[in-house]
Amino acid sequence: xxxxxxRPDYDVDLLCNLITDFYRRYPNIKTIYLEPGEAIAxxxxxxxxxxxxxxxxxxxxxxxxxxxxxxxxxxxEMPYRPNITGGDLPGKKAHxxxxxxxxxxxxxxxxxxxxxxxxxIGDKLVFGDMAHYTMVxxxxxxxxxxxxxxxxxxxxxxYKVQRHFTYEDFKGRLS
Numbered sequence: 631x632x633x634x635x636x637r638p639d640y641d642v643d644l645l646c647n648l649i650t651d652f653y654r655r656y657p658n659i660k661t662i663y664l665e666p667g668e669a670i671a672x673x674x675x676x677x678x679x680x681x682x683x684x685x686x687x688x689x690x691x692x693x694x695x696x697x698x699x700x701x702x703x704x705x706x707e708m709p710y711r712p713n714i715t716g717g718d719l720p721g722k723k724a725h726x727x728x729x730x731x732x733x734x735x736x737x738x739x740x741x742x743x744x745x746x747x748x749x750x751i752g753d754k755l756v757f758g759d760m761a762h763y764t765m766v767x768x769x770x771x772x773x774x775x776x777x778x779x780x781x782x783x784x785x786x787x788x789y790k791v792q793r794h795f796t797y798e799d800f801k802g803r804l805s
Contacts, residue, residue, distance in 0.1 A: 636669045668762035675761025677701060677712075677777060681753045682732060689742075690727045692749050697731030698740045700774045702760065703767050705740055715756040717743040725749065733772040770800045 634640055649662055679696035696702070704710040720726045723744035731738035749755075768776055776795040783790070 633664065633666065634669050634672055635664070635666055636672050671761040673759050675759070677757040677760035679729075679755045679757065681749050681751055681755065683751060684727075684749060690725070690749075692727045692729050693732055694729055694740070694755065695732060696740070696755075696757075696777070697733050697735075697738050697771065697774050699731060699733055699735050699738045700769045700771045701731075701777060702740065702757070703769075706737065711741055712757040712760060714743055715758065717745055717755070720744050729755070731774070733774055735771070770795075770803060773797075773800055775800070 633645065635642070635645070652662065653659065677696060679694040681692050682695050683693040685691050685693065698705040702710070702712065705712065717723075720742040721744055723746050725746070725748045726742060726744040727749055728742050729740040731740065770776060775797075776799070778791050778795070779793040781790050781792055782788070
């Protein structure tokens with residue numbers, strides 16, 4: 631994986647010293663490329679999910695239009711726990727839910743979160759720091775559509791859809 635070179639607490643001096651030392655030990659190396667990975671998109675982008683249904687099976691489960699498997703695979707692979715605006719750790723707030731995706735994958739679970747108010751069908755959940763997941767490691771597993779790519783201009787408070795995915799995109803990935 632890449633280094634988080636854009637984080638404020640990243641030790642840039644140490645990195646420079648390591649690169650300098652590497653050049654000294656391997657003088658035939660002319661160029662070193664740094665793979666920043668998620669650093670170029672760290673703490674950027676949100677993924678807005680909608681609550682499609684709420685069921686109960688030992689606990690309340692909110693089924694979202696967003697999938698851990700399709701849209702945020704690091705939740706399953708790392709593990710990675712994305713922040714949700716207004717959400718907290720399970721039990722910290724009055725209403726705890728397991729957030730799950732709509733695919734057939736039994737493990738399509740984003741995680742357990744608590745909220746001040748009960749979730750309702752149609753509620754929007756805003757996952758933070760998601761640009762590096764939703765744009766690079768996504769799939770259309772089970773025909774689940776990809777989220778729109780939208781730019782927000784804070785100067786005008788306007789949103790502009792840059793890309794809207796359709797069934798044709800899904801079909802095109804199969805050929």
